[in-house]
Amino acid sequence: MTSATYHLAGDSTVAPMKPAEEPMSGWGHFLEEASGIPTRNHAFGGATTESFLETGSWERLLADVQPGDTVLIQFGHNDQKQPELLASRGGYQDRLRRFVADVRARAASPVLCTSCARRWFDGDRVTPTHGDYPNAVRDLAHELDVPLIDLSVFTTWLYEDLGDEGSARLLSHYAPGETTAWPDGLTDDTxxxxxxxxxxxxxxxxxxxxxxxxxxxxxxRGGSLVH
Structure with missing residues (x-):
């Protein structure tokens, strides 16, 4: 029997690593390595739920989805920059709801993910920066009975557990001369x-x-998570 496949829809924090930007990478680049499951990563930098549709990325992702596959969906970083079109309880949830329906129509399993936290410390605590968007995903997952991977909670815990200095080593903090992509250095907490x-x-x-x-x-593992 053919192995099931993971398909990823998301933004730059999920996207494949670009050779010219190494060592900056989205987590999706390493999911196949971590899981042992074939993975197709369609995520791209700057993506919103709307641009993922407009660019045809969603249709290309769906074209490869087979019964029993799993589709992981993580947006929010850039959606929150378009509050009129992609309000957390408006256009954002509407498009996520469509994604879930499309995946289930293919006898595959959707999984919703909240956004990874930005590593913005205030003392020893990470400041939430995504507003209502994580709660909108949590509520939608509950409403639609979709599995949820809460990356907002996990990354907040991870950064706080490691502390300000320790967690910086997980993000794109590069000293001058450390990388060819950013010869003058970079401090990026996303x-x-x-x-x-x-x-x-x-x-x-x-x-x-x-x-x-x-x-x-x-x-x-056996069968699909479709309800």
Whole structure:
């Protein structure tokens, strides 16, 4: 039987690493490595739920989806910059609802993800910057009975656990001369470097094992999560 495939829809924090920008990378670049499951990553920088539709990226993703596959959906970073079109309880949720319906229509399994937190510290705590968008995803997942991977919670915990200095090593903080992409250095608290992307991918892979009942002594993966 052909192995099921993971398909990723999202923004730059999910997107494949570009050779010219190494070591900056989205977590999706390392999901196949972490999970052992074939992965097709359609995420791209600057993507919103609307631009993912407008560019044809969603249709291209769906064209490869087979029964039993899983589609992970993570937006919000850029949607929040267009509050009139993509309000958290308006256009944003509407488009996520469409994505879920489209995936289920193909006898595949949608999984919703909240946005990864920005690493903005105030003392020893990370300041939330996504407003109502994570709650909109959580509520929609509950409404539609869709599995949720809460990356807002996980990355906030991860950064606070490591602390301001330790967590900086997961993000794109580059000293002058460290990388060819940013010869003058870079301080970016949104985008991961390889180490950070691998940690997020490992958490997503472990979460998927739980969602698919493949963790511990539970039965191996079989069938779809479609409801």
């Amino acid at each position: 985008h991961f470097r390889i180490d950070g992307a691998r940690k997020i991918a490992a958490f997503v892979a472990a979460s998927l094992r739980g969602i698919e009942r493949r963790d511990g002594d539970l039965p191996p």
